[in-house]
Amino acid sequence: MKVLKLIFKNSFRHKLRTFLTILGIGVAVMAFGLLRTVVNAFGSGVRASSADRLVTRDAVTFINPLPLSYFNQIKQVPGVKQVTYMNWFGGTYIDQQHFFARYAVDPNTFFSVYPEYEIGKKAFAEFQSQPNSCIVGSALAQRYNFKAGDVITINGDIYPGTWEFQVAGIYKPEFKSTDAMSMFLNWNYLNEEVKQTFPGRADEVGWYVEQIANGANPGEVSKEIDALFANSPAETKTESERQFQQGFLASVGAIISAMNYVSFVIVGIIMLVLANTMIMSARERTREYAVLKAIGFSGRHLVGMILGESLLVSLLGGILGIFLTYPLVNSFASFSNFLGAELSVQSITLITAFTAVVFVGIAAAIFPIQRAMNTRIADGIRFVG
Amino acid sequence: MANLIEIKEVSKIYRRDSIETPVLTGINLSVGNGEFLALMGPSGSGKTTLLNLIAGIDKPTDGEIIVGGTDIARLSESALAKWRSSNIGFIFQFYNLIPVLTAFENVELPLLLTKLSKQERKQHVEAALNIVGLAERMNYYPKQLSGGQEQRVAIARAIVTDPLILIADEPTGDLDKNSAEEIMTLMQRLNSEFKKTIVLVTHDAHTASRAKTLRHLEKGDLLPADGQAA
Structure with missing residues (x-):
C-alpha cells in the first residue's frame, strides 16, 4: 500500500x-x-486588429457619417498606402436572436485593406460585378448553411425595407482570431438604393480604414488626416484600429x-x-x-x-x-x-x-x-x- | 534485569493562559527490559500523562526520561517522531484503526516509514497478524471485525516494527469481559514469549493483575508498592 x-x-x-x-x-x-x-x-476584435491600419471616424461619435468625398483626399495623405470605407448596415435576419454583423463595404478596396478575409477570385469578381451580392464568413455560412447562390433576406432598420442579397462567396479567416461571422454587402448597391429612397443620406460613409505604408508613422499620418478636415462640418478623429476597437469595448x-x-x-x-x-x-x-x-x-x-x-x-x-x-x-x-x-x-x-x-x-x-x-x-x- | 526506561525527577505542568495545572510531580521510575508494568490510578492521577511521556508523545516540564540510553525529553519533534517509529508500539483504548484500510493495510502503515520492500513488508505484516491470530482476516475492514478483533489488529500494528516497548492505554477499556481476557492473554504472551517490554495504563484491577508489576499513581505522585507516597 x-x-x-x-x-x-x-x-x-x-x-x-x-x-x-x-x-x-x-x-x-x-x-x-x-x-x-x-x-x-x-x-x-482588439486581438484581430492590425498594427498597420488606421480608422477615421467622425470626431464626435462614430454614429455620425462622413462624406464620401473624403476618400480621395485621404488617399493623397503621405504615408497612406490604400483606403477603404464601410457602413454599419444593421437590420434583422429572421429575428433579433439571429444576430451577426453586417457591413456595406467598398467592393473595390475592402479586401485589399483586409487581406485576412480570404476569398476566391471568382467570388471576388462576382461581388464586384453583381450589385446585390454579398460575401459571408465561413463560420456564419456553416451556422446557417449558406452557400453561393443563396439569397439572404434582411429586414432593414437603419436602411428601412426588405433587402435581398445573393451570396457570391464565402470568405475564410486567415488567422484563428479573425472574425468569421460577418456579412459584407456591396456599398455601391446600398448607396444607389439610398439615393432613390433617402436622397439626403446618399454618399455617406460610416468610417474610413487606411492601410499605412511601411515605415510610415501612424501618429503623424493620423494627425495629417484629421488636419485635412479641421474646422469642417464633419471633423474627423483618426486612430489605430486597435484603439478604435478598444473605444468600442469601452462602451460595454x-x-x-x-x-x-x-x-x-x-x-x-x-x-x-x-x-x-x-x-x-x-x-x-x-x-x-x-x-x-x-x-x-x-x-x-x-x-x-x-x-x-x-x-x-x-x-x-x-x-x-x-x-x-x-x-x-x-x-x-x-x-x-x-x-x-x-x-x-x-x-x-x-x-x-x-x-x-x-x-x-x-x-x-x-x-x-x-x-x-x-x-x-x-x-x-x-x-x- | 537491566533498566530500559529511567525516569528521573520528572514533572509535568500544563499551562493554559496564566493558569498552571501540575499533573506530575517529581516522578522517579525504572522499568527493566522485558518488564510488564501496569500503572493504575483514579481519573486525573496523571497515569496517561506519564504513559505519554514514556512514549515520547509529550514532553516533561522538568526531569529526564531515558529510554534505551536516549534522553527523549531533549529530542526535537522530528527526531522524536523517528524515534517513536522504531522504538514504540501503541495500543489505544479505541483501537484507532483507519476505517478505509483493510486489516493488512492498517498493520502495514508503520512499515511505510521504513525502507523495507513490498515483499518484506508483506512478510512482516503476515507474521504480526499470525501472532495475533487474524491472518485469515487480513482483507477485512475494521467495520467487519468485532471490537476484540479490532484491538488484535491494533496490537499487530504495534508489534509489526518489532519495537522495544509496547505502550497500552486502557487496552481493554472498550471490550467485553471475554475479549478483554483474550487481549490480556495476548499481551502476556508478547511479554513472555517475544520479550516485549510493556507499560500499560488501566483503571481495572483485574486487567492490572495480569501485569508482572503494579504501580499506583495518585494526584500526580507515584506511590511505592506498599501504597505510600514516594
Whole structure:
C-alpha cells in the first residue's frame, strides 16, 4: 500500500460528500469557463486588429457619417498606402436572436485593406460585378448553411425595407482570431438604393480604414488626416484600429468588468466549497492524524496527505468542469448568437481554470494542515469529533 | 534485569493562559527490559500523562526520561517522531484503526516509514497478524471485525516494527469481559514469549493483575508498592 492509495481512499471516504464537492467545483469551473470565453470574445476584435491600419471616424461619435468625398483626399495623405470605407448596415435576419454583423463595404478596396478575409477570385469578381451580392464568413455560412447562390433576406432598420442579397462567396479567416461571422454587402448597391429612397443620406460613409505604408508613422499620418478636415462640418478623429476597437469595448466596459469580477468570485466560491469539505474531513480525522503522528509519521507526511487529498478533489472537479465547459459554450453560442462572434473556448481559459483549481486545492488545504500540525498528539488521540 | 526506561525527577505542568495545572510531580521510575508494568490510578492521577511521556508523545516540564540510553525529553519533534517509529508500539483504548484500510493495510502503515520492500513488508505484516491470530482476516475492514478483533489488529500494528516497548492505554477499556481476557492473554504472551517490554495504563484491577508489576499513581505522585507516597 502506498501513501497515494491512502490519499485516494481518504478522498472517497464519504462518497456522497466528495461527489457533491466535485460536482460543485465542476459546475463552478464550467461557469468560470463560460464567462471567460464570453469576456475573451469581447476582446477578439482588439486581438484581430492590425498594427498597420488606421480608422477615421467622425470626431464626435462614430454614429455620425462622413462624406464620401473624403476618400480621395485621404488617399493623397503621405504615408497612406490604400483606403477603404464601410457602413454599419444593421437590420434583422429572421429575428433579433439571429444576430451577426453586417457591413456595406467598398467592393473595390475592402479586401485589399483586409487581406485576412480570404476569398476566391471568382467570388471576388462576382461581388464586384453583381450589385446585390454579398460575401459571408465561413463560420456564419456553416451556422446557417449558406452557400453561393443563396439569397439572404434582411429586414432593414437603419436602411428601412426588405433587402435581398445573393451570396457570391464565402470568405475564410486567415488567422484563428479573425472574425468569421460577418456579412459584407456591396456599398455601391446600398448607396444607389439610398439615393432613390433617402436622397439626403446618399454618399455617406460610416468610417474610413487606411492601410499605412511601411515605415510610415501612424501618429503623424493620423494627425495629417484629421488636419485635412479641421474646422469642417464633419471633423474627423483618426486612430489605430486597435484603439478604435478598444473605444468600442469601452462602451460595454462596465459589463466586461462585471463579468471579470464574477468570474473571479466563482474561484472564491470553488475555494469555499472545497475548504468546507476539507475542514470537515480534517476535523473528523483529528484522532487519525494524531495516531499517524504517534506511530512516526512526520508533519511532512501529513502535509502531503492533506494537500494530496485537497488537490485530488479540486482537480477532479476542475477536469469535470473543463469537460462540461465545451457543451455549455456550444449551447450558449447556438441559442444566443452572442455578438455575432464565434464563441470558442480558448487555451488561456483552460489554463486559467486549471491554475485556479490548483490554487484552490492548495489554499483549501492550508487550514486543515495547520490544524493537523498544531494539534498535540495527546489531545488528538482523545479527540471526539 | 537491566533498566530500559529511567525516569528521573520528572514533572509535568500544563499551562493554559496564566493558569498552571501540575499533573506530575517529581516522578522517579525504572522499568527493566522485558518488564510488564501496569500503572493504575483514579481519573486525573496523571497515569496517561506519564504513559505519554514514556512514549515520547509529550514532553516533561522538568526531569529526564531515558529510554534505551536516549534522553527523549531533549529530542526535537522530528527526531522524536523517528524515534517513536522504531522504538514504540501503541495500543489505544479505541483501537484507532483507519476505517478505509483493510486489516493488512492498517498493520502495514508503520512499515511505510521504513525502507523495507513490498515483499518484506508483506512478510512482516503476515507474521504480526499470525501472532495475533487474524491472518485469515487480513482483507477485512475494521467495520467487519468485532471490537476484540479490532484491538488484535491494533496490537499487530504495534508489534509489526518489532519495537522495544509496547505502550497500552486502557487496552481493554472498550471490550467485553471475554475479549478483554483474550487481549490480556495476548499481551502476556508478547511479554513472555517475544520479550516485549510493556507499560500499560488501566483503571481495572483485574486487567492490572495480569501485569508482572503494579504501580499506583495518585494526584500526580507515584506511590511505592506498599501504597505510600514516594
